[in-house]
């Protein structure tokens with residue numbers, strides 16, 4: 001259909017199943033995510049969207065099925081996330097992925113700038129470089145005057161932009177976002193979203209974004225619909 | 240949208256020729272579908288007959304395309320009425336989809352599929368409108384947003400109806 005359909009997926013899930021106690025959150029999900037695409041994940045509350053995202057990103061290991069990460073075209077470069085141990089997944093999340101959630105992700109006692117530098121310091125970037133990259137990102141997101149503020153001194157929209165800066169600081173290959181603008185009003189949501197998308201598209205980052213909001217999803221290249229732990233008919237991977 | 244009233248409203252700014260009015264109209268309201276000259280002149284003639292507008296100095300003696308028009312007091316009142324009378328919230332858009340859903344349920348057809356297809360169509364239209372917004376003027380953005388919010392409302396109805404299909408089916412088939 002388009003160029004993306006011809007390249008190998010950067011992330012590919014097959015037969016994902018996962019339960020919490022007696023709740024079957026995922027009942028056999030196949031998904032392919034192509035490099036550089038912006039994918040919206042939609043579906044009713046409780047349908048399994050967050051669980052799916054957590055499996056894809058190696059936050060949890062699914063009960064069954066596989067998640068394969070293929071960062072580049074080279075053969076032998078692919079990683080089966082679903083069979084890594086906790087340490088391996090944690091490394092992958094730090095070096096390859098970025099995360100943005102609806103709220104509560106910034107450390108309250110640190111300034112906006114320090115919040116953004118943390119993932120860089122964790123992955124071994126020199127402090128001076130980390131600060132410079134963080135300041136640049138805050139700048140790009142229109143937060144140049146807010147670097148010294150703590151999260152409690154920021155508006156919801158500003159805090160989300162700091163979260164976006166933090167998630168993108170390490171130049172992740174894939175950004176996972178779970179309702180990134182879910183707590184904002186229409187205009188603030190739109191501003192955060194368009195700024196995030198601009199950075200993401202510029203860097204060629206792949207974005208997987210859960211959203212309830214059709215207008216947010218409309219910024220994506222395509223969407224999938226999750227229903228009762230499965231991908232709805234019409235949104236499935238072609239066999 | 241009411242074309243004649245929009246034209247009349249534009250005439251409130253200054254007396255204009257039909258030609259200029261048409262271009263103003265297209266600039267603000269005709270980005271999707273420009274107004275035909277014929278329609279502009281017919282509308283102007285009708286509004287002149289209704290005394291909402293007046294042709295200025297008929298010296299050229301030509302047809303409506305040679306005349307400059309200005310709005311009358313009655314015309315201004317008409318515009319004001321239009322502006323400040325709220326529109327009846329319309330549900331026409333949904334009625335066909337509603338009918339299709341009910342028929343599908345009554346005939347044991349796949350209502351969920353029907354709604355899903357419509358959903359995909361709506362999302363695809365929303366993506367197109369969202370693309371149009373990129374780099375567009377604020378006027379264009381406002382028009383797209385209006386469309387987006389309306390389609391979104393339909394989409395939410397589609398999703399909610401999808402979630403209520405089982406219940407709906409029970410009631411319809413019990414009736």
Ligand SMILES: Nc1ncnc2c1ncn2[C@@H]1O[C@H](COP(=O)(O)OP(=O)(O)OP(=O)(O)O)[C@@H](O)[C@H]1O
Pocket residue numbers: 020021023024025043044045046047048049050051052
């Ligand atoms: N940690 C957990 N412990 C127990 N049950 C869980 C847990 N996480 C999710 N679930 C259950 O799994 C199902 C799917 O949840 P999930 O959070 O993936 O849904 P969601 O689609 O993200 O919903 P929402 O739109 O409300 O965020 C739900 O029934 C939920 O109650």
Ligand SMILES: [Mg+2]
Pocket residue numbers: 049050051178
């Ligand atoms: Mg969730």
